[in-house]
Amino acid sequence: EVQLVESGGGLVQPGGSLRLSCAASGFTFSDLYMDWVRQAPGKGLEWVGHIRNKVNSYTTDYAASVKGRFTISRDDSKNLLYLQMNSLKNEDTAVYYCARPRSGSGYYFDYWGRGTLVTVSS
Amino acid sequence: SYELTQPPSVSVSPGQTASIACSGDKLGDKYAHWYQQKPGQPPLLVIYEDNKRPSGIPERFSGSNSGSTATLTISGTQTMDEADYYCQAWDSNTVVFGGGTKLTVL
Numbered sequence A: 001e002v003q004l005v006e007s008g009g010g011l012v013q014p015g016g017s018l019r020l021s022c023a024a025s026g027f028t029f030s031d032l033y034m035d036w037v038r039q040a041p042g043k044g045l046e047w048v049g050h051i052r053n054k055v056n057s058y059t060t061d062y063a064a065s066v067k068g069r070f071t072i073s074r075d076d077s078k079n080l081l082y083l084q085m086n087s088l089k090n091e092d093t094a095v096y097y098c099a100r101p102r103s104g105s106g107y108y109f110d111y112w113g114r115g116t117l118v119t120v121s122s
Numbered sequence B: 001s002y003e004l005t006q007p008p009s010v011s012v013s014p015g016q017t018a019s020i021a022c023s024g025d026k027l028g029d030k031y032a033h034w035y036q037q038k039p040g041q042p043p044l045l046v047i048y049e050d051n052k053r054p055s056g057i058p059e060r061f062s063g064s065n066s067g068s069t070a071t072l073t074i075s076g077t078q079t080m081d082e083a084d085y086y087c088q089a090w091d092s093n094t095v096v097f098g099g100g101t102k103l104t105v106l
Helices: none
Strands: A003-007 A010-012 A018-025 A034-039 A043-050 A060-062 A072-075 A080-085 A094-102 A108-112 A114-119 B009-012 B019-025 B031-035 B044-047 B061-066 B069-074 B083-091 B094-097 B101-105
Touching: A003 A094, A018 A094, A018 A114, A034 A080, A034 A108, A034 B094, A043 A072, A043 B069, A043 B094, A060 A072, A080 B009, A080 B094, A108 B031, A108 B044, A108 B083, B009 B019, B019 B083, B019 B101, B044 B061, B069 B083
Parallel strands: A010 A114, B009 B101
Antiparallel strands: A003 A018, A018 A080, A034 A043, A034 A094, A043 A060, A072 A080, A094 A108, A094 A114, B019 B069, B031 B044, B031 B083, B061 B069, B083 B094, B083 B101
16 A cells, blocks of 8 residues: 655744655655645645656756755655755745656656645744 | 646536636646545545546546646536545646636535
8 A cells, every 4th residue: 555654844933944754655666756745724736846766866856936945855765755945934834745646648646645734933 | 837727616516517627828738637635635636647537536527638728527526526626737847736626516
C-alpha cells in the first residue's frame, strides 16, 4: 500500500526557516519524481515544486512564488523527501502536501499525503 | 505563465448531470487531470489524461478535453459528490492547477 506521511509543520515567525519531511512507502521511491503542493487556508491548490530521480540528476523545478527561498531534496536510501523553507512569509501559511506524480503521457498525482500545516505568524 | 480557469461554483440536483469546465490556452493540446477534495481531506484523483478513471472511481465520473476547454462530467450526481474539484495540467516543466470549483448538490 502506497503511503506518504508528512511531518515537520508548525508555527514559525516571518523570516524564519522550517524543514518538512515526507516518508514514503509501498513503492520504489527512488524511481520516481516527487512533488510538494500547498493549500492556503480556504484557498485552492498551489504547486510548490518537484525533484526528479537519480536518472535525471535529481534536478528540481519550483513555482515562481517560492523560487530562491525553498529547496527540495531527497534521500533515496531512507525513502524521504524534504522541503527546506527559508525566508518564510505570512503568505506561505498553508497545508503542505507531498504527492506522488505519474509521468506517462501526462503528469498527475495519484497519491497524496494528508499534509502538514505550516503557520507563519509573529 | 500558463493559467487554468474554473467557475467558482456549480450547483446540481441529485440524480442530474454536473459539468465543470476548465479553460486554458490550447488546453486540448495538453492532458487535463481532475481532483476531488472534501473538507479536511487531501485531493483525490478522479480523472487523468483527459478521460481515464483510476481504479475505484465510479463510472459516473467522466472527462473530455478539446480546443481550450476540459470538462469534468458527473452523471447521476450523488450527495457524496459534493466537494471542491480542481483541474490540473503540465506546462513548461511546471504543474498548473485551476482555481477550483465548489460543487453543491441540492
